Amino acid sequence: MSSRDVVIAVMGATGSGKSTFVSTLVEEEVGIGHGLRSTTRIPMVFSMNRPEEEEKISLIDTPGFNDTALADTEVLQDIAFMLTRTYQLGIRLAGIIYLHRITDNRVGGSGKRMMRLIRDICGDDAYPRVVLATTMWQDLHGSELDGFSSYDRAVQHEVELRRTEDFWGAMCRGGSRVMRWDGTRQSAMAMVDHLKTLRARKGGQGVVLQIQREMVDMQRELIDTAAGQTVGSKNKELAEKFRAEMREASLKFHDEHERRLDNDQLAVDAVREACERQILEAEKARDALKVDFDTLSRQKIANYEALMGEVNQQAGTVKAARREKELQSAEFYRDEPGFEDLFQSELEYNEARLKKLDQKIAEHRALGTPGLDKLLLERKRVDECYQEFLLQYQGRQVEQRIRDSELASLRGEESSLDKKQLALQGFGILAGIGLVVAGVVTIFPPLVAGGVSLAANSMSSMAHGNRKQIMDM
Numbered sequence: 001m002s003s004r005d006v007v008i009a010v011m012g013a014t015g016s017g018k019s020t021f022v023s024t025l026v027e028e029e030v031g032i033g034h035g036l037r038s039t040t041r042i043p044m045v046f047s048m049n050r051p052e053e054e055e056k057i058s059l060i061d062t063p064g065f066n067d068t069a070l071a072d073t074e075v076l077q078d079i080a081f082m083l084t085r086t087y088q089l090g091i092r093l094a095g096i097i098y099l100h101r102i103t104d105n106r107v108g109g110s111g112k113r114m115m116r117l118i119r120d121i122c123g124d125d126a127y128p129r130v131v132l133a134t135t136m137w138q139d140l141h142g143s144e145l146d147g148f149s150s151y152d153r154a155v156q157h158e159v160e161l162r163r164t165e166d167f168w169g170a171m172c173r174g175g176s177r178v179m180r181w182d183g184t185r186q187s188a189m190a191m192v193d194h195l196k197t198l199r200a201r202k203g204g205q206g207v208v209l210q211i212q213r214e215m216v217d218m219q220r221e222l223i224d225t226a227a228g229q230t231v232g233s234k235n236k237e238l239a240e241k242f243r244a245e246m247r248e249a250s251l252k253f254h255d256e257h258e259r260r261l262d263n264d265q266l267a268v269d270a271v272r273e274a275c276e277r278q279i280l281e282a283e284k285a286r287d288a289l290k291v292d293f294d295t296l297s298r299q300k301i302a303n304y305e306a307l308m309g310e311v312n313q314q315a316g317t318v319k320a321a322r323r324e325k326e327l328q329s330a331e332f333y334r335d336e337p338g339f340e341d342l343f344q345s346e347l348e349y350n351e352a353r354l355k356k357l358d359q360k361i362a363e364h365r366a367l368g369t370p371g372l373d374k375l376l377l378e379r380k381r382v383d384e385c386y387q388e389f390l391l392q393y394q395g396r397q398v399e400q401r402i403r404d405s406e407l408a409s410l411r412g413e414e415s416s417l418d419k420k421q422l423a424l425q426g427f428g429i430l431a432g433i434g435l436v437v438a439g440v441v442t443i444f445p446p447l448v449a450g451g452v453s454l455a456a457n458s459m460s461s462m463a464h465g466n467r468k469q470i471m472d473m
Helices: 018-026 069-088 109-122 124-129 150-163 165-173 185-201 210-217 226-255 261-288 293-335 339-367 372-442 445-472
Strands: 006-012 044-047 057-061 093-101 130-135 177-180
Touching: 006 018, 006 069, 006 185, 018 044, 018 057, 018 093, 018 185, 069 109, 069 210, 069 226, 069 261, 069 293, 093 124, 093 185, 109 124, 109 165, 109 210, 109 226, 124 130, 124 185, 124 210, 130 150, 130 165, 130 185, 150 165, 150 177, 177 185, 210 226, 226 261, 293 372, 339 372
Parallel strands: 006 057, 006 093, 093 130, 130 177
Antiparallel strands: 044 057
């Protein structure tokens, strides 16, 4: 990813279809699964394959918001890290695509708070470079309720989003574009092309987001940014709420203390312990926003290295399993090299015998000659032998198909992990270069050394991975 690329950030709440949207655009599966711990979230950079165009299009797949202030603290850290890193390297976004499920038929308080956070990240000046995309249109069906179909209700909800000031109203008035994604690549590409056109009209210049100016240009801590204040204030409200609940519980149990002393004391202690733990978590989440750019970089790069280690370990495990399965399969075929010919010959021989016996039985029945019972017993014996060979042959084919299916599954999983390794290695190079720049600007040698090491390790890992792929071929 360079400063000449068309770079677009994709954001949205958990369950908005964000990863599927990115997968549709880059035409490959981008989700990181395979048992990796869900608490590690790293923004991923993916390139779109459009050979007919000279400029390269890169998509930043950011972690998803999930409507809880405690979790949104970490998500905001991840997004702030990626946005400030790219800004420091001179990379300007062409725009942002924010995804929202049209099937969420209420504009609730949590949804408004999330949109306030998005507005704080972008800033008023960046509104024209934001696409507000509604998703799940392909899931709407024709059932009706009170005379309205699911599609009609979705259209009404879309109008409500546009008109609600605290939701999309302010952003629409500021120039944001509302578009629909129906699950097709064509509708997703329409959003990308829209942002590309806006970038071209500005002479190829990208947009500077409010959080980028605040953290890099103004050198504010994340908690002092507009987005940090939004998340931090919610955490503060939660802490006060839990304190009030603890006081209320204490008063309630105190009134009944004389009647149920022992049991009530245990209940008070349990509620106090739970509330104190939640207060601690809320304050810890708020304190986590008290981080400057360099500290945030070191924290997130450590997360990246841990995730990269897990992906590499899992890739090694899958590769070893695939090689073991290939050896077992080769040994399976080597044990009986003439198995197919032998069984085919035996089956044909028994089929011919049965056909000949059927002809003789028919002749004996027609002429009434003796020996029919003997022929019927002989046919029964031959048929049993034929059925036994047929079962063995079919069992062998089933076993072969199972082996081939298991091997194909391991190869597919190995290919998917290889793609995740390349995506993470690319991010490691980007983050390492950013550390070097930050270290030079701040005259902090350890930061320069760490950046050089991270970028070198990522490039070495990428080169090593390419050599292994060539050797495996």
